Amino acid sequence: MKFLKVAFGLAALFGDFVSGMAVPPGAESVPVCKKIGVRKEVRSLTPTEWQAYTNAVAAAYNDKWIDWFGFYHSRVADVVHGNSHFLVFHRHFINSYENILQQYNPNVMVPYWNMMVDFQNPANSTVLGSKYLGGNGAGTNGCVGSGVAGSWSLTFTNNHCLNRAYNNGTTINSWYSPEYATSVLQRSNTYADLRAGIENSVHGAVHLGLDGDMGTMHSPVDPVFFLHHMNIDRLYAQWQAVKPDMRTYMYDGVDSNNAPVTVSDPITGTSVPVYEVMRIGYGNMCYTYDTIQAANGDAGALVKRGVRKCVKRPSPVVQQIVQQLPPKVLAQFYPSFAKGPGHPLENEMVALSPLQPMAADGVAAFRAPPPNENMRGRMPYPSALPDEWIRMQGSSVAEVRALEKSAYDIVCALNKANYLSPYVV
Numbered sequence: 001m002k003f004l005k006v007a008f009g010l011a012a013l014f015g016d017f018v019s020g021m022a023v024p025p026g027a028e029s030v031p032v033c034k035k036i037g038v039r040k041e042v043r044s045l046t047p048t049e050w051q052a053y054t055n056a057v058a059a060a061y062n063d064k065w066i067d068w069f070g071f072y073h074s075r076v077a078d079v080v081h082g083n084s085h086f087l088v089f090h091r092h093f094i095n096s097y098e099n100i101l102q103q104y105n106p107n108v109m110v111p112y113w114n115m116m117v118d119f120q121n122p123a124n125s126t127v128l129g130s131k132y133l134g135g136n137g138a139g140t141n142g143c144v145g146s147g148v149a150g151s152w153s154l155t156f157t158n159n160h161c162l163n164r165a166y167n168n169g170t171t172i173n174s175w176y177s178p179e180y181a182t183s184v185l186q187r188s189n190t191y192a193d194l195r196a197g198i199e200n201s202v203h204g205a206v207h208l209g210l211d212g213d214m215g216t217m218h219s220p221v222d223p224v225f226f227l228h229h230m231n232i233d234r235l236y237a238q239w240q241a242v243k244p245d246m247r248t249y250m251y252d253g254v255d256s257n258n259a260p261v262t263v264s265d266p267i268t269g270t271s272v273p274v275y276e277v278m279r280i281g282y283g284n285m286c287y288t289y290d291t292i293q294a295a296n297g298d299a300g301a302l303v304k305r306g307v308r309k310c311v312k313r314p315s316p317v318v319q320q321i322v323q324q325l326p327p328k329v330l331a332q333f334y335p336s337f338a339k340g341p342g343h344p345l346e347n348e349m350v351a352l353s354p355l356q357p358m359a360a361d362g363v364a365a366f367r368a369p370p371p372n373e374n375m376r377g378r379m380p381y382p383s384a385l386p387d388e389w390i391r392m393q394g395s396s397v398a399e400v401r402a403l404e405k406s407a408y409d410i411v412c413a414l415n416k417a418n419y420l421s422p423y424v425v
């Protein structure tokens with residue numbers, strides 16, 4: 001009798017238990033999706049898939065949806081950045097965008113841009129070429145002039161062309177590497193750790209590197225925004241999938257008022273509770289990522305790129321890290337590698353190699369500048385975010401500087417151990 005009471009009390013506290021997962025009250029009635037689409041890396045889309053995507057984007061642009069997403073984001077920006085809302089708000093926001101595109105073509109899925117593999121010299125990425133998202137702004141108005149949005153006339157916040165202004169003139173300062181993302185995935189034990197490890201690093205560097213519209217609160221008017229945020233959401237989904245029982249509904253940290261968050265809080269600007277967006281494949285979150293699909297052993301996807309269900313032997317990149325970093329440093333930055341091969345979803349150093357041509361459909365192959373033999377493989381330091389942008393986002397400058405310091409410590413440790421990155425050419 002006593003046992004039953006305790007069991008009932010626990011069930012009331014944590015909701016139902018489904019295969020070991022504590023489901024919060026309300027979440028158990030969120031239905032499984034009838035159809036689940038796969039979000040793929042943009043360079044792995046077939047020409048037909050890319051064309052279908054850009055056709056849907058063009059139709060949404062004509063109906064003023066692009067301006068609307070820029071407007072909406074600017075209205076809520078100060079409460080959904082710099083705190084725990086960041087990952088869940090953006091998951092809901094980019095899913096709404098995908099749902100809008102699916103009204104024009106129900107089969108369209110938004111691709112992601114794994115820009116980490118381009119971190120050394122982002123301006124050279126084929127994704128910032130005319131075939132995909134266009135490059136730097138030019139002329140007195142800083143108009144992009146090529147790619148998906150090359151001919152757009154935006155109306156929010158005023159009438160203008162799509163603007164970009166690379167943060168180092170014709171080039172973009174280094175972003176955050178697959179090595180850094182791998183470390184964050186392995187070191188983050190709470191949702192708040194993961195949010196802090198990603199937002200003002202992997203995420204912020206891309207906004208500031210491209211600048212122009214991407215550096216503002218209406219950044220969704222740049223088509224880079226959605227492909228970039230899909231990649232941020234992929235990291236979140238992978239982190240959840242490493243320990244689904246513990247992490248699917250894990251939500252901690254504070255909101256913009258410094259109040260503790262809970263899974264029943266509404267997503268800002270909606271009445272949707274946070275728990276409704278946390279479990280992908282359920283409710284309106286009818287998607288997965290090619291990396292997750294591959295790690296789950298589904299055929300196709302990334303097998304060609306070397307992701308296997310069971311990583312029995314570590315890749316040469318992981319071997320270098322395990323063998324060359326001093327054991328204490330390894331345990332600090334790569335705790336999973338210190339214990340064994342780790343879960344494939346907490347290793348970002350297996351995906352696309354920038355040394356390979358990115359697509360088989362006639363895109364110019366990646367052409368690196370002539371290598372400087374002294375620097376080949378040596379990790380560059382990511383560039384710092386400007387104070388004013390950190391404040392505009394409602395983030396803490398001190399928190400960002402501490403994060404940047406830890407990112408520099410990783411680069412420093414890797415270089416000191418003579419680690420050679422395959423992403424640095």
Ligand SMILES: *[C@@H]1O[C@H](CO)[C@@H](O)[C@H](O)[C@H]1NC(C)=O
Nearest residue numbers: 121123124125171367368369
């Ligand atoms: C690659 O970067 C170099 C500068 O580092 C630049 O001169 C060259 O034009 C870039 N190539 C492309 C395709 O962007």
Ligand SMILES: *[C@@H]1O[C@H](CO)[C@@H](O)[C@H](O)[C@H]1NC(C)=O
Nearest residue numbers: 167168169171172173174383
């Ligand atoms: C531009 O890049 C160079 C070479 O990496 C660097 O030394 C310089 O500080 C950068 N300039 C700016 C304004 O970020």
Ligand SMILES: [Cu+2]
Nearest residue numbers: 073077081090
């Ligand atoms: Cu945002």
